Amino acid sequence: MTARRLRGACRAHLVAALAGCLVGLVGGAFRWCLQRADALRGRLLETAAGLGGGLGWLVPVALTAAGAALACAIARRVPHAAGSGIQHVEAVWRGESEAPTWRLLPAKFAGGVVAIGSGLVLGREGPAVHMGAAIGAEAGRRTGLGADDIRLLHTSLAGAGLAVAFAAPLGGLLFVCEEVTRSVRPRLVLMTLVGTAAAAAVSALIAGGAPIFPFPDAPAPPVWLLPVFLLFGATAGLLGAAYGGLVIGSLALSDRLAARVPATARAALIGAVVGLLMAVDPLFAGGGDPLGERLLAGWSPAVGVLAAYLAVRFAAGPLSYAAGTPGGLFAPLLAVGALWGALAHAAAGPLLPGQAAGSGAFAVVGMAALFAAVVRAPATGIVLVVEMTGATSLVLPLLAACFAAALTADRLGSEPVYDRLRRRMQERP
Template sequence: MCAIFRLALEQADRLRDLAIAWAHGQAFAGFLLVVLAGAAAALAAWLVRRFAPHATGSGIPHVEAVLRQEVPPAPFILLPVKFVGGLLAIGSGLALGREGPSVQMGASIAHVAAALSQRCWADSRVLMAAGAGAGLATAFNAPIAGAVFVLEELVQRFEQRIAIAALAASATAIGTARAILGDQTDFTVIALDHVPSFSLPLFLVLGAVAGLLAVGYNRSLLATMAAFERMRLLLPEVRAALVGAAVAAVAWFAPSFVGGGDALTQRALSGVEPLAFLPLLFLLRVVMGHASYAAGTPGGLFAPMLVLGAQSGLLFGAACLFVFPGLGVPVQAFAVVGMAAFFTGVVRAPLTGIVLITEMTAAFTVLLPMLGACCAAMLVPTLLRNLPIYESLREGTLRRERTLQKR
């Protein structure tokens, strides 16, 4: 299911790019058509509001709440709503990731399997956790990260039964997905040498900077969501249409800037992004990502976070090479480490971040600087008492559940 979701998103991206290229030949009428097509995100918001309220956003906070027995599992209707809604939202250009829908769809499929086989709650919980990990593994072609994510983030402790099931589910999911998608890594990075010992302190600084950026990211995302919730006079579909139209206007001028952002991440990892324009692009992606997530459509945070992490790491690395010309560390190493550090600062799951980025880039030679950077990225938000993003979002899930129960 998640492999088909990835293929559908790839086709949607191609169709969007082709449509924008065609629309450029239609002058102003073409621009209006592109903007109206972007407003199709309203349909995704309508599906969520009408059929499956828990399909909004990433879905990972909802899965966490279900595993803690804070909310009941979602009904089966969530699965098609998440698939179709995620395809509409991300395919229309919203800056959202595929991993959130994949995780929630994996947990939903596991819940159906548990119900059909009449498993008890303990067994159902194991299956749902394993299914969620398999979804993440498929989303990023990262089987070990899927299992680690289950233990570190979803259940937040080591449970032998869940560990065995998560490893088995991730392995079989990747075996199935690679038969459909191929076995190449998600990102291509030049062969990186081991980082010299004298440059390791710079990666600690990078981690601290990433931690500070993560605090700002978390706070601004929650503030954006709160601002959208205060717009009670506007239906969720109207808000999603406005956001989709605004993102489509950006796509008219720069099609590669919208969507999940894999192309932007690859450019940063290749070190070819124009440095003078990078800060503005970073801010643009933050604004688009926050508005897209607050619009109430299905879509995750991981992929947009990886874009920001790679861009911030690339910018930091370029600054280091400017100050220390003889450093001998390529900017690509900073971009790779920046991805893991920023992810760690936002989610507070360092093992998942390290394993995920290593599997996605095959950059095993930067594990040591990545470890130090993630330590610093974990420490800074903790000292500033900033909650991990999914813990904050889970509180919103619980409020939504209480509201639904009152209806």
């Protein structure tokens, strides 16, 4: 390597480190705001429940409807601010779209806090990834880097955004290689490592760096149970294919209504439906972290209750995504996967020897398996879930289930959801 190229590489990596610190600051603040918004929503729901009568139902309906309409209005002011943003990050890497500017940041931040905080079934990782990518691209422009380095910064800092959202730095690196670029390039890997490490360190100072879903220490399931996890992964593949189809179908239905119903009105209507579900049970709404925590801790309600939670959140996630607000798919997807795992354990548990594997173990494996089926990034799903839970004893079941889930979804002809979303983004005027 010549001295000039060496200086250029050092400069790009220094920019990645500094931009990573900014991603950690913005992403950590985003998580902190969402935590405060969730707490405030919980207090409002408790107060509304105490009012009784129609007011007890009106407050959550009005809250989520207003939040969805406001977030949609914010997103419509900036191109690509609606939805997850991951498909846009992938399109930029492929040269199909231009990298976003700094104007995306306030729209994603404010719109995401309002939409997710009001109770829509959306995830924080989409806005975090998109904001990280925007920060990386803007940092490259401001420091006079070349077009190739700007694209590398845009992509690598997207991984830093995911790392901040889930406190999962290795997951952020794998996400860049397996999902966004589908390649391993030394310079991209190094820039992602630098940016992700800086982002994770700064974010931990603001929002904490502990696992999102701490999983109690448990012995590894016996090896003879791996065929059970293979079969379970196959069922998750079926569920994942249906979930991805429902996401695209909900967006298509929203598009068909566009000529008759304004976007903000559609968002408000969707918000009202989710708010009504939230009035019935707060666990029906939101990103799904409280539900995931309960399931991983071994919470085992009746089979009918688990089935009801699964059915509602299975439909509410794609419905919320169709509202056109900032928000991602990952977090709600993980909650559905945990529910599927708990439900599978409740159904099959009596057939298994005692202590073979608890419901929490099936919930952990279900999170990664459904992720692998919908996103088609099994290695990323496994590492993300292990970092989020600390469940290193479940690596073999995770490998078996994610292999079966991804293979089943692929054999069913189900495309990865972000490929479909990226193509849809390119086809729209």
